[in-house]
Amino acid sequence: VEHTHTAPGTAPIVVASNRGPVSYRLGEDGTLHAGRGGGGLVSGLSAIGPDAGAVWVCAALGEGDRLAARRAGRRLDAADTGDQPVRMLDIPSATFAAAYNGVANSVLWFLHHMLWQTPLEPSFDSGFREQWAQYEAYNTAFADAVAEEAAEGAGVLVQDYHLTLVPGLLRARRPDLRIGHFSHTPWAPPDYYRLLPDDIAEQVLRGMLGGDRAAFLTRRWAESFAACCASVLPGAEILPEEDGTAAAVRFEGRTTRLGVHGLGADAEFLRARAHRPDVEEWIGRLREQIGPDRSIVLRVDRTELSKNIVRGLHAYRRLLEDHPQWRGRVVHLAFAYPSRQDLKVYRDYTDEVQRVAQEINATFGTDSWQPVSLQVKDDFARSLAAYRIADVALVNPIRDGMNLVAKEVPLVSDRGCALVLSREAGAAAELGDDALVVNPYDVEATARALHMALLMDPAERAERTKRLSSAATALPPARWFTDQLAALRR
Numbered sequence: 001v002e003h004t005h006t007a008p009g010t011a012p013i014v015v016a017s018n019r020g021p022v023s024y025r026l027g028e029d030g031t032l033h034a035g036r037g038g039g040g041l042v043s044g045l046s047a048i049g050p051d052a053g054a055v056w057v058c059a060a061l062g063e064g065d066r067l068a069a070r071r072a073g074r075r076l077d078a079a080d081t082g083d084q085p086v087r088m089l090d091i092p093s094a095t096f097a098a099a100y101n102g103v104a105n106s107v108l109w110f111l112h113h114m115l116w117q118t119p120l121e122p123s124f125d126s127g128f129r130e131q132w133a134q135y136e137a138y139n140t141a142f143a144d145a146v147a148e149e150a151a152e153g154a155g156v157l158v159q160d161y162h163l164t165l166v167p168g169l170l171r172a173r174r175p176d177l178r179i180g181h182f183s184h185t186p187w188a189p190p191d192y193y194r195l196l197p198d199d200i201a202e203q204v205l206r207g208m209l210g211g212d213r214a215a216f217l218t219r220r221w222a223e224s225f226a227a228c229c230a231s232v233l234p235g236a237e238i239l240p241e242e243d244g245t246a247a248a249v250r251f252e253g254r255t256t257r258l259g260v261h262g263l264g265a266d267a268e269f270l271r272a273r274a275h276r277p278d279v280e281e282w283i284g285r286l287r288e289q290i291g292p293d294r295s296i297v298l299r300v301d302r303t304e305l306s307k308n309i310v311r312g313l314h315a316y317r318r319l320l321e322d323h324p325q326w327r328g329r330v331v332h333l334a335f336a337y338p339s340r341q342d343l344k345v346y347r348d349y350t351d352e353v354q355r356v357a358q359e360i361n362a363t364f365g366t367d368s369w370q371p372v373s374l375q376v377k378d379d380f381a382r383s384l385a386a387y388r389i390a391d392v393a394l395v396n397p398i399r400d401g402m403n404l405v406a407k408e409v410p411l412v413s414d415r416g417c418a419l420v421l422s423r424e425a426g427a428a429a430e431l432g433d434d435a436l437v438v439n440p441y442d443v444e445a446t447a448r449a450l451h452m453a454l455l456m457d458p459a460e461r462a463e464r465t466k467r468l469s470s471a472a473t474a475l476p477p478a479r480w481f482t483d484q485l486a487a488l489r490r
């Protein structure tokens with residue numbers, strides 16, 4: 001499926017990312033249903049409107065939908081994409097699998113989230129080399145397509161760890177373009193980054209430095225990136241700002257500026273969406289299920305190793321052990337939506353989450369009280385309903401680029417919600433003052449924070465939520481997007 005509404009070579013703005021702005025579901029009758037994809041990038045891009053002539057180049061549309069799209073053999077038309085010109089690349093499925101599941105999600109994702117565990121991982125062998133060749137092919141397909149679509153001097157915004165080689169490949173094809181890369185993940189510190197084979201570590205950084213800018217969600221990840229360049233690339237130099245932070249990396253005669261854009265939540269969209277009838281209906285159902293006098297500890301995540309769901313459950317168990325007064329008086333709503341199920345390590349993790357939740361229910365549950373309610377079917381309306389009525393939100397990732405749940409909950413909460421937040425989430429840099437900040441590995445400390453959060457005085461909770469919600473909206477997606485374009489043009 002390759003399609004575009006504009007003539008090649010005319011787009012003044014090109015966005016490139018693995019996942020596109022549309023998400024397809026295959027209905028029970030075999031037909032495809034299109035919907036707006038989630039995330040800040042989609043809402044950011046909608047800010048510039050269809051007249052800006054931006055084209056979005058992508059390789060996947062929704063979880064598993066690439067397959068669905070192929071099966072149905074359909075083209076994207078304007079009605080499906082909300083007038084957003086989209087060019088979906090026709091990448092051979094073996095190349096896609098190796099680049100997306102193999103290199104991007106099994107290697108680069110684990111690297112930047114520091115998820116590897118000895119003795120098994122990582123180990124780089126000939127299988128990895130084959131996957132790497134496919135990652136190069138996948139990145140080359142993107143670079144070719146962007147080079148074709150972009151007008152003279154166009155601004156190109158390349159997204160995430162799937163596409164680290166694109167800036168360099170594109171620079172070689174089209175030196176006239178203004179190229180920016182944005183990382184939605186953390187960036188690993190040098191000692192961890194150097195677990196990659198030396199030549200690959202170098203190739204990734206060289207790829208990124210092919211751009212005019214490399215931007216990140218927080219200062220911490222930008223500094224890690226600069227430190228990796230200095231550590232891995234011979235002769236690379238970090239140019240400092242006046243305050244000593246890294247402003248740019250200079251390497252082989254070119255300068256790549258660093259940027260920090262802390263993506264915020266989309267207040268207008270979320271508040272409106274959270275008051276639609278389907279959400280109100282869910283609030284009624286959840287209240288009925290939970291009972292009127294019980295507090296709610298909520299988590300909403302993809303079932304993802306970096307989200308640290310299992311330790312979150314252990315912390316909740318610890319709360320029930322150490323503070324028996326909560327037994328029967330609290331329910332943990334754990335919404336953990338399946339993700340990347342092609343990978344065994346994700347399937348195993350999904351099973352582990354299920355097992356630990358069941359174990360807690362078997363140990364503490366009674367005829368009238370189920371301590372954990374684990375829900376795995378992704379339902380946005382139900383998530384928003386839970387955001388509105390939760391007493392405590394648990395956001396405890398091992399590492400996270402930003403974490404938007406931490407920003408969304410305070411925005412839509414009805415009576416205020418206490419936030420227990422990992423210090424390793426990018427969001428902690430912005431929300432740390434009013435959240436209860438925890439070390440995500442420290443189960444005991446997390447249990448203590450849950451206890452404090454449940455005890456928090458309602459007035460204080462409401463006050464903190466108000467401040468959290470203003471911090472959460474400091475940089476709305478629209479400005480996050482246009483700021484990057486403006487910085488690229490400077």
Ligand code: G6P
Nearest residue numbers: 018019063105160184185339340
């Ligand atoms: C993270 C990445 C995104 C990715 C998302 C969902 O937020 O930064 O690029 O789209 O996870 O993961 P998936 O593999 O389903 O696209």
